[in-house]
Amino acid sequence: MTYGRGRPVGERPEGDPARTVRSSGYVPRGRVGAGVVRGRGFREMAEATSSGRAGILRFVVFALGLAAAVVVLLLTVGAPLLGDTVYGFATSRPESMRWPFVAGIVEERLGSDLTAPGGTDPTEVRYTVVSGATATQVGEELEDVGLLRDHVAFVYLVVTQDRSDAIEAGTYRLRATMTPQQILDALQRAPVKTVTISLREGLRIEQITAYLQTLPLETDTARFYELASHPPATLLADFPWLDIAEGGSLEGFLAPDTYEVWEDITPTGLVRLLVDNYRRQLGDDLLERIAQGDRTLYEIVTLASIVDKEAKLDEERPLIAGVFRNRLAKEMLLGADPTVIYAKDTIELSKLPLPDWVGYYFWIPVEVPLAEFAVPEELQGYQTYQTRGLPPGPICTPRVTSVEAAFAPDTSTGYLYFVAIPDESGAHAFAKTLEEHEANLAKYGYGS
Numbered sequence: 254m255t256y257g258r259g260r261p262v263g264e265r266p267e268g269d270p271a272r273t274v275r276s277s278g279y280v281p282r283g284r285v286g287a288g289v290v291r292g293r294g295f296r297e298m299a300e301a302t303s304s305g306r307a308g309i310l311r312f313v314v315f316a317l318g319l320a321a322a323v324v325v326l327l328l329t330v331g332a333p334l335l336g337d338t339v340y341g342f343a344t345s346r347p348e349s350m351r352w353p354f355v356a357g358i359v360e361e362r363l364g365s366d367l368t369a370p371g372g373t374d375p376t377e378v379r380y381t382v383v384s385g386a387t388a389t390q391v392g393e394e395l396e397d398v399g400l401l402r403d404h405v406a407f408v409y410l411v412v413t414q415d416r417s418d419a420i421e422a423g424t425y426r427l428r429a430t431m432t433p434q435q436i437l438d439a440l441q442r443a444p445v446k447t448v449t450i451s452l453r454e455g456l457r458i459e460q461i462t463a464y465l466q467t468l469p470l471e472t473d474t475a476r477f478y479e480l481a482s483h484p485p486a487t488l489l490a491d492f493p494w495l496d497i498a499e500g501g502s503l504e505g506f507l508a509p510d511t512y513e514v515w516e517d518i519t520p521t522g523l524v525r526l527l528v529d530n531y532r533r534q535l536g537d538d539l540l541e542r543i544a545q546g547d548r549t550l551y552e553i554v555t556l557a558s559i560v561d562k563e564a565k566l567d568e569e570r571p572l573i574a575g576v577f578r579n580r581l582a583k584e585m586l587l588g589a590d591p592t593v594i595y596a597k598d599t600i601e602l603s604k605l606p607l608p609d610w611v612g613y614y615f616w617i618p619v620e621v622p623l624a625e626f627a628v629p630e631e632l633q634g635y636q637t638y639q640t641r642g643l644p645p646g647p648i649c650t651p652r653v654t655s656v657e658a659a660f661a662p663d664t665s666t667g668y669l670y671f672v673a674i675p676d677e678s679g680a681h682a683f684a685k686t687l688e689e690h691e692a693n694l695a696k697y698g699y700g701s
Contacts, residue, residue, distance in 0.1 A: 336362065344405055347389060350412040359409050366403040367410075371395070372429030379515070382440065384422040388412065391420070395436065399429050406433040416441065424515070450512040452527075454652040455561050457595065458482055458504050459602050463610035465523075470516055475607055477520040481507065488521070492528055494540060496549055505554045505647025506531050534653050543660055554647050557659035561651035562591035562616075563671075565679030570655055572671070572683060574662035579669055587637035587644075593619055595648040596628045596635035672697060 339358045342349060349355045360367060378400065382391060388411040392404030401407055410433055411417050423444025427436055448468050452461060462478040480488065482502045489497060495506060503524065508531035514523065532540075543550050556577060564570045580587055597619055602610060619626050624638040634645040651659075670690035671681040675697055682697065684690040 344408075347408050347412050350409055356409070356413055359405065363403060363406050363409060366433075367406045368432055368434070369402055370430045370432050371400040371402055374399075374429045376428065378427050378429070379424050379445065380427050381424040382420060382422050382444070386422070388417055391440075395427075400427055400431070400436060401433060407437065410434060410437050446516045447513045448516050450514060452507070452509045452512070452650075454509040455649045456507075456509065457598075457615070457649045458502065458507065459598070459610055460615050461507060462607065463613065466608065466611050470514075470518070472518055472523060473520050477523055478607065480520055480524045484524070488524070491525070492532075494532060494550070495528075496551055498551070501551070501646060503528060505551075505558050505650050507650050508534055509650055509652065510534075531650070535656065536653075539653070539657065539660070546660065548660075551646070552643065553659045554651060554656060555643050556662075557651035557655040558647035558649045559587075559589045559591055559644075560658055561649060561655040563589070564655065564658075564681075567654050569681055570658035571661065571663040572666065572668060573681070574655075574658040575664040575666060576668045576671055576683070578662040578664050579667065581642070582664075583669075584641060585669070586639070586641055588623075589637045589644075590618070590623060591616075592635045592637045592644045592648055593623050593626055593628075595644075596632040597626065599632060599635075600628065672699065 336358050339355055340362050343355050343359050350359055378398065380395065380398065380400070388408045389404070392401060392407035392411075395401045395407060396404040411420075414437075416437065420440045421444055424447070425440055425442070425444050427439055431439065446469070448470055450465070450468065452464070456464075458478065458481045461481075462474055465472065465474045465477065480503075482504070483500075484497075484503055486499070489495065495503075497503070507524075507527040510530055512526065512530075514526065518526075540550070543553055556574060559577060560570055560574045564573045577587060577589065594616055598613075598615055602613065605613065626636065626638075628636045633640055634642075635648070637644060666683070667685045668683040670684040670687070670693075672684075672690065672693050674680045674682055682693040684693055
């Protein structure tokens, strides 16, 4: 019976080396033949082991290199991306700036914007914080008006210093030359308050000055009075439409109105405010008509100031202006009571320190016959019972209706006299002759 290739079991082919060593076919363990065979197995296993270790080493080196590359990539690309993400998150959620990690990134991104002023213009800017405004809203508005380079700098300081509750609604004094920290500090101080100034028609400069002293203003009222009564040429140059002679005052041109001003408004600022407003009240049309006429604005306002003190009813203003204009045309004495009272008040006020003007009663009638009331030479022009012509200047700021009446007086009636009717109507009785006037005086109970 054969297996395999037809050799009998146990039979070796000729030339088999084993047959030359031992015929039995058994090779003892440890002999050369067996050693050769086993030797080959160890060598192959050693080579495989050595190759595996080298592969692991190469993989470790590769992994370390890859990790280093990833770190480098994160540092060069990933870190900025991470920073952008954190910065964007912080600007949309400012409270996150309380976290040191976030605050550090925001501070780094802001750089010099955190400490540099918003600009170089030292001009004071009034900024109003509205009630309920957030730090972001305030910062954005401050950036819009040029007070900050980056609004996030303001938000960062507010959050990291926990000062959001210390900012009150109100108006503050700021400058572009202030740093973000200085702006925040300024917003911690009390805001500037506004003050209401209510000026009625017919006030003279001294009345306005006395009234200003009763208000919670930080303004130097003495300086205001000096500027209004003796305006420098540099100030008058800003109001060419006034046409005031050298040495003249701004009497008659300080507009009656209600004003809301800062408590620390400057004297010059207040004077400008009042004069500019009177220009607006008169309007371009009236000023143009006056400019085309034969009388100056100063002359018309002077007459209008007298009319304003005499007239109570708008419909009588042209008639009263006509009386004075008719008298001037006939070279009669003007005989205007208010001008003499103005002179009397001027004399009395000169005896009082400015603070005492607050308690002075203006426009109280003269107790002696007006024609007999003596005034110093510098005020003689206001004694219109003794001196002909218009007084040197206005005696108060007249309302626009009085200016209109002085510009277009009703002289057609020929009236030369008028007297107040002693009732509550405010009306006057007019006369063309002295006889008619005396009859009116008797009719309405006026003594001789």
